[in-house]
Amino acid sequence: MRLTKIIVTMPRTHLHPAHLVLLAGVTAAMHVGKVPPAIPVLRDALGMQLVEAGWLLSMSQMAGMLLAVFIGLLADAWGLRRSLLAGLVLMAAASAAGALVHSVPALLVLRALEGMAFLLVVVPAPALIRQLVDAGRLPVLMGWWGAFMPAGTALSLFLGPVVLGFWPWPGWWALLSAVSLCMAWALWRGVPATASAAQTGPDWRLRLLTTWRNPGTWWVALAFGAYSSQWMMVIGFMPTLLQAAGVSPVGAGVATAITSLLNVVGNVMAGRLLHRGVAPRWVLGFAFVVMAVGAWVTFGLADTVSVPGRLLAVWLFSAVGGLIPGSLFMLAVRVAPSEHTVSTSLGWTTQMSMMAQFLVPPLAATLAQSTGDWHLTWLINAVAGVVGMALVWQLTRRPVLTR
Numbered sequence: 001m002r003l004t005k006i007i008v009t010m011p012r013t014h015l016h017p018a019h020l021v022l023l024a025g026v027t028a029a030m031h032v033g034k035v036p037p038a039i040p041v042l043r044d045a046l047g048m049q050l051v052e053a054g055w056l057l058s059m060s061q062m063a064g065m066l067l068a069v070f071i072g073l074l075a076d077a078w079g080l081r082r083s084l085l086a087g088l089v090l091m092a093a094a095s096a097a098g099a100l101v102h103s104v105p106a107l108l109v110l111r112a113l114e115g116m117a118f119l120l121v122v123v124p125a126p127a128l129i130r131q132l133v134d135a136g137r138l139p140v141l142m143g144w145w146g147a148f149m150p151a152g153t154a155l156s157l158f159l160g161p162v163v164l165g166f167w168p169w170p171g172w173w174a175l176l177s178a179v180s181l182c183m184a185w186a187l188w189r190g191v192p193a194t195a196s197a198a199q200t201g202p203d204w205r206l207r208l209l210t211t212w213r214n215p216g217t218w219w220v221a222l223a224f225g226a227y228s229s230q231w232m233m234v235i236g237f238m239p240t241l242l243q244a245a246g247v248s249p250v251g252a253g254v255a256t257a258i259t260s261l262l263n264v265v266g267n268v269m270a271g272r273l274l275h276r277g278v279a280p281r282w283v284l285g286f287a288f289v290v291m292a293v294g295a296w297v298t299f300g301l302a303d304t305v306s307v308p309g310r311l312l313a314v315w316l317f318s319a320v321g322g323l324i325p326g327s328l329f330m331l332a333v334r335v336a337p338s339e340h341t342v343s344t345s346l347g348w349t350t351q352m353s354m355m356a357q358f359l360v361p362p363l364a365a366t367l368a369q370s371t372g373d374w375h376l377t378w379l380i381n382a383v384a385g386v387v388g389m390a391l392v393w394q395l396t397r398r399p400v401l402t403r
Contacts, residue, residue: 017191018132027183028121029152037160037253054365057236059108063115064354072347073204075124087120088184095177099170127343143271146326150263161253211344216335219395221349225356226388227324230381232357233364259318266322284392288385290320295381
């Protein structure tokens, strides 16, 4: 059964419903990005250790690494619009509760709840966009969807140091709670209720097994994990590294935000390159190589390369690295075994991505803490890059991209 297109105009706001879905993804990503600029403040205020900070960065990914594929199944059965609304409200509640607690364990638990809310927003969002626009506009919207994470992270990295300069850290948590509630209201008003209709199709068990038995979905999902582990490690600890090198908190936040914004450029370019017929293996392979080299200069050569030189390396790391999610989001849709398993396939891709994001930052922090600096952590990026390139080769050597 084909998905029914819900091509609508929005009578109550000036934004198209699909644009509101994009903004909902950016809002969710802001919660992921709110922690890096707050780590130095949290370490002073709560006595948080570096490894605990690594777990705080990763805890929002715990729900994703366990449940993302099931969130995709749930969204199909429950309704895509309802899923996004529930995720935004839950995110607002968890962030507001975080503003009221003053212990590391409580913050970790609430970050796990935010991770669940994040999934409710971002896993069904691409499928909802597919319903809200016609086929001619879909490639452009999907290209921009690939940039929701760096765009939202950049906003938090820009705003976080400014807000934390005026308010204690609970004010930053409370502000993003209010932003999420406003976004939920806008989505409720602007996206038609018909978009919440559940899709009919095969039994959820059959959809899940069909997804898991599809090799292409596995290669895309694991490649996304190889990429996201590198991204979270660099972006998560970059403010801390820059401040240790003598950069002010605001300067570190701005530099990290620029790093995140440059990733948007790569996402958009990926869509253009693939649309013009460039083979995915060349786009993805080139990006993985550049990310490994950028991490080596940033971490491995920290004692010999100046701060501006390291910034240039990490900006190249981000801009070229953006080719990877921009390509993999499109490939994830193309390799889905059927029309009924697109959300489930995206959920499995998200699950593998978040598992990597959950495990790698604490590993990097532990390595840095045990050796006394960050000079060996680039090896983690190098291994992830090699794994990513092997997965890309495996993906593109067999006929899984015929759809």
